[in-house]
Amino acid sequence: MDRTKKVKRILVTGGAGFLGSHLCKKLLTEGHEVLCVDNFFTGRRQNIHSLLDNKNFELLRHDITFPLYVEVDEIYNLACPASPVHYQFDPVQTTKTSVVGAINMLGLAKRLKIKILQASTSEVYGDPSIHPQTESYWGNVNPIGPRACYDEGKRCAETLFFDYHRQNNVEIKVVRIFNTYGPHMQLNDGRVVSNFIMQALRNDSITIFGDGSQTRSFCYVEDMIDGLHKMMESDKDLTGPVNIGNPTEFTMLELAEKIIKITGSKSQIAFMELPQDDPKQRKPDITIAKKNLGWTPNIDLELGLTRSIEYFEKLIFDKTVKNNSSKINYERV
Template identity: 65%
Template sequence: MVERRILVTGGAGFIGSHLVARLLEQGHQVLVVDNYYSGSRSNLAHLISDPNLEIMRHDVTFPLYVEVDEIYHLACPASPVFYQRDPVQTTKTSVMGSINMLGLAKRTKAKILLSSTSEVYGDPEVHPQEESYWGHVNPIGIRSCYDEGKRCAETLFFDYRRQHDMPIKVARIFNTYGPGMRPDDGRVVSNFIVSALSGRPLTVYGDGSQTRSFCYVDDLVDGLMRLMATPHEVTGPINIGNPHEFTMKELADKVIDLVGGDATVEYHPLPSDDPTQRQPNITRAREILDWKPTVELAEGLAATIDFFRKQLTTG
């Protein structure tokens, strides 16, 4: 294996920090760039003594001048709580951040991967979602800063490819969970686990029949790295997620069962633009990347519950 100098934007985030750890394990030099808006230094604390790790506080909406061989562009708040807190900055991060990272990749001739999202499909009218589906997105809703920001980022990546023949990769990430999630990120898995561990009712929106598919973070990182390793002609977009679908009520019951105790479920009205179904078609990932998720939900939830239990005990 050839050692490379790899930039990970958003490397102090939940997924980014897991990716950084895996790259360091392989012996690469890793430069983490993060402005800590939703990421945390604590996610990298166990890696700080690695001599191949360099950490830079930087906002990707400003240009960056470094020398790298590969770029994983993960920078952008990905949970509604954070991306709706400053929606203009969220759009700027997706659009201007991508322009800056693509410019860096063009100058250094680096391979660059965009962590796009299943949110580009919006509230889908096609189920499960395959990459050829263009989506059903509200361009002026409260989630649009993220949904449309990522759609524009994909546009930029493919226009740079067409105009400059750049080596781009686009991954559409579906719901991901695991140790390292923030307890306050507003995602359903962390919400349910923290509520159950704290003895509070689990909040389910609507009647709990809306579905999601949940991919364990180790599987997700493996998919990203496999996509980055593909030859020049492979660009994506490629869905990376777990096609096994669960209703929100099923997930709540599973968390309550694994945590134990007497937690209950409370039902609240559905938030605006919340998609009713979300499930990836991963045929491309299977065929092109030889990838599929391997961690079952119960196994992944148990590891995530253990992480949060320790966090709540020590924090």
């Protein structure tokens, strides 16, 4: 910790989620006070269990679709389910979290005259017609499809951020997050890395949608959190949007084969029909992040997957112990 820096009270919405919990830990490590807000739809207490005894950490159960009246110095707005399994479970609530939640958090930032970071997504690009995707690309999104609650919700949130900036002079930071993975993902997360790892660890068939040629770029969570933090600390004139993700591209088939190799799994690969509006390719152009933030990802896929697999193995073991025990009450996974 740099003791010359001002200690800030920082609000992290979605702070008990996958990314939010890692961000809370980083901010605490730097000596800041953290107010973690989560409604626990996808967030879990286990993710922040190690932080609860920290005197600088405060947990508040709250849904940001309702107004929040607190006093803070900065806001990271990460609240929103991010995997299709979760955001399609209640699509209306997903849209409300992105849109109404953004209005509430921007209103708070306006009242307090503080800066606010929006965790947007590469999904704003939809099924892209340019490759790799630059921040100037407007996207190719189906506004009435099954993914629209998330895609269009995040696009509208970006609109609100820039309108609050232009109309009310709110200091904003908008980051477009590309596929991220690592510890604190849920067993039933529904995203491709967690799905493949769980299937491999159980020696089940690894289900690939389509022919396996569609691509994604995978960023390890530690690198992602570093990018979010660098963006928040950047020059006032850098509003974004800024792509944060790993530009190294892999096909779904390559990802499955890597996970089978690392786990030593006996899993076979099974091909299934591609879901509606599923992007065929996804790769960030991170030129702006490199130039303006000095940020590039450092952890390659093999190392990141190894760490993630170790985490999932422990989760499975803990869950098995809990289910087989009649004497000990373990915390819910």
